[in-house]
Structure formats: C-alpha cells, structure tokens
Amino acid sequence: MDIKEVNEKFRHSEPEEILEWAIKIFPYQAAMTSSFQASGIVLIHMIxxxxxxxxxxxxxxGFHFPETLEFKNRITKEWNLNVHTIIPMMSKRKLEQKHGRFLYEKDPDFCCLVNKVTPLRNLKKEIGVRNWISAIRKDQAETRKNFMPLMRDNERNLRIHPLVNWTGQKVWAYIREHNLPCNPLYDQGYTSIGCFPSCCTSKNEHENGERAGRWSGRSKLECGLHTDLTAEKTKEAL
Ligand code: SF4
Incomplete structure (x- = not known):
C-alpha cells in the first residue's frame, strides 16, 4: 500500500470515509484503542x-477516575461493545515497592511507559494485529498538528486516524446531534481526561487548548502512545 497516496486521497475526508475504507481493507485485522473520551465516543458510534x-x-x-471506569462499563453494556481491558504487567504494589510511591509525580514519563505504553506494545505483539484506529485529531495539541490519516509507528504498525481532520467543535456538534452520552467529568470542567492524579489531569477552565489540563505546568505533553508518530519519523517509515 502506498500510504502517501492514501493520505493524499483522504486529505480532506470525513471520518466515516476513512473508517469504511479501513474496515473494508483490513477485515478482522484492525482494532481500536480508546479511553472513552468525547472523540473516542464519536468514533465508536461511527464504527x-x-x-x-x-x-x-x-x-x-490503575489510575483512572472512577467516573471514567463507570462510564466505560456503562457504554460497553448499553452499546453491546466488544471491549477488552489491558492491564500493566507490574501490579501497583510491586511498582510501589520497586520505585516508591507517587511515581506519577516523580517520573511521569516512566509511569506512562510502565502503565500505558508497554502494556499496549506487548498486546500488539501478542495478538498480531497491525492496524490500529484511534480518535486523535490535529487540533488537540501542537504535538499532533502534523498528523495524517495514516501513519506508521516505530514497530511498523499502521495507525489510522479517521478524526484527524475534525475539530473539537465538530466532535461536540456530532455528540449533540446524535445525543451521545459522555464521561460526566466534562461537565466538571475537564477538557481532556486521563489518569486521576492532579499532576496528570486537571480542569481546564481557561480553555487554553484541549489538552492544557494534562500534566499542566510540566514539559510533558503526551503519554507516549503517540509520540513515535512524528511526521518526520513517518516520512522515514514510508
Ligand atoms: S497519566 Fe499519570 S498516572 Fe497515568 S500512567 Fe501517566 S504518569 Fe502515570
């Protein structure tokens, strides 16, 4: 497949067009990752x-807000979704014994690596699925502004981003139009919802960019799940 060509074709495409293409071209060989945020709910509804x-x-x-877990469980049941939960290899007790308490404060990059990035990387190898759909968008952060509909990661998996051309406004308009349920934390002033420690997710009352409440006051901008997808690396991988 010529990714450049496909990206050119989908340069201004609507999410459904990209999704239909991916589901048709990779039958039983594609999967989605989601933390059940607003964009994820839109994408799941489209799928x-x-x-x-x-x-x-x-x-x-192991650090999700109870509201997130409750919402994920509720929507899974109500929409009859095929959801699988991945857990880190190391238990929280072992992690604490080895690295002390509050690893998310002391070394958030390592905490994300152990609790997010590595479990997903291991799963991908284990199940052998090479095509991964996620709900990330260009307008979510500076770090994502060059994202394309199709990208490759360091392990040569294909990443498919059907919502890449959409804005936050479009996501919320779709949610209103279809009357979709959402994580109740949005009503409390969160605009991007990750783990509960306040150093990882805080309210974003100034609407200073959708992800401004993530690791606020630190240089960290991403958990690491998407950081090997820079445009430069993608160009190299093409
Ligand atoms: S977001 Fe925070 S608590 Fe969650 S894995 Fe990353 S550093 Fe750890």
Missing part, C-alpha cells in the same frame, strides 16, 4: 454504524 463486534482496547492504568 458501530458500519460494523459490529469491532475490537476496542482500553488501557486500565
């Missing part, structure tokens, strides 16, 4: 209208 039983993987870092 549900195209196919059923599509595999969705949720990384349970």
């Amino acid at each position: 549900k209208r195209i196919t059923f039983d599509f595999p969705i993987f949720f990384i349970d870092t």
Whole structure:
C-alpha cells in the first residue's frame, strides 16, 4: 500500500470515509484503542454504524477516575461493545515497592511507559494485529498538528486516524446531534481526561487548548502512545 497516496486521497475526508475504507481493507485485522473520551465516543458510534463486534482496547492504568471506569462499563453494556481491558504487567504494589510511591509525580514519563505504553506494545505483539484506529485529531495539541490519516509507528504498525481532520467543535456538534452520552467529568470542567492524579489531569477552565489540563505546568505533553508518530519519523517509515 502506498500510504502517501492514501493520505493524499483522504486529505480532506470525513471520518466515516476513512473508517469504511479501513474496515473494508483490513477485515478482522484492525482494532481500536480508546479511553472513552468525547472523540473516542464519536468514533465508536461511527464504527458501530458500519460494523459490529469491532475490537476496542482500553488501557486500565490503575489510575483512572472512577467516573471514567463507570462510564466505560456503562457504554460497553448499553452499546453491546466488544471491549477488552489491558492491564500493566507490574501490579501497583510491586511498582510501589520497586520505585516508591507517587511515581506519577516523580517520573511521569516512566509511569506512562510502565502503565500505558508497554502494556499496549506487548498486546500488539501478542495478538498480531497491525492496524490500529484511534480518535486523535490535529487540533488537540501542537504535538499532533502534523498528523495524517495514516501513519506508521516505530514497530511498523499502521495507525489510522479517521478524526484527524475534525475539530473539537465538530466532535461536540456530532455528540449533540446524535445525543451521545459522555464521561460526566466534562461537565466538571475537564477538557481532556486521563489518569486521576492532579499532576496528570486537571480542569481546564481557561480553555487554553484541549489538552492544557494534562500534566499542566510540566514539559510533558503526551503519554507516549503517540509520540513515535512524528511526521518526520513517518516520512522515514514510508
Ligand atoms: S497519566 Fe499519570 S498516572 Fe497515568 S500512567 Fe501517566 S504518569 Fe502515570
């Protein structure tokens, strides 16, 4: 497949067009990762209208807000979704014994590596699926502004981003139009929802960019799941 050509074709495409293409071209060879945020819910709703039983993987870092877990469980049941939960290899007790308490404060990059990035990387190898759909968008952060509909990661997996051309406004308009449920934390002032420690996720009352409440006051901008997808590396990988 010529990724450049496909990206050119999807340069201004709507999410459904990219999704339909991916589901058709990779039957039973694609999956989605989601933390059940607003963009994820939109994407899951779109997938549900195209196919059923599509595999969705949720990384349970052990630090999610109870509201997130409750929402994920509720929507899984109500929408009859095929959701699989991934957990870190190392238990929280072992992690604490080895690295002390509050690793997310002391070394958030390492905490994300152990609790998010490595479990997903291991799963990908284990199940052998090479095509991964996620709900990331260019307008979410400076770090994502060059993202394309299709990219490759360091392990040569294909990353598919159907919502890449959409804005946050479009996501919320879709949610309103289809009356979709959302994580209740959005009503409390969160605009991007990750793990509960306040150093990882805080309210973003100034609407200073959707992800401004993530690792606020630190130089960290990403958990690491998408950091090997820079445009430069993608160009190299093409
Ligand atoms: S977001 Fe925070 S708590 Fe969650 S894995 Fe990363 S550093 Fe750890």
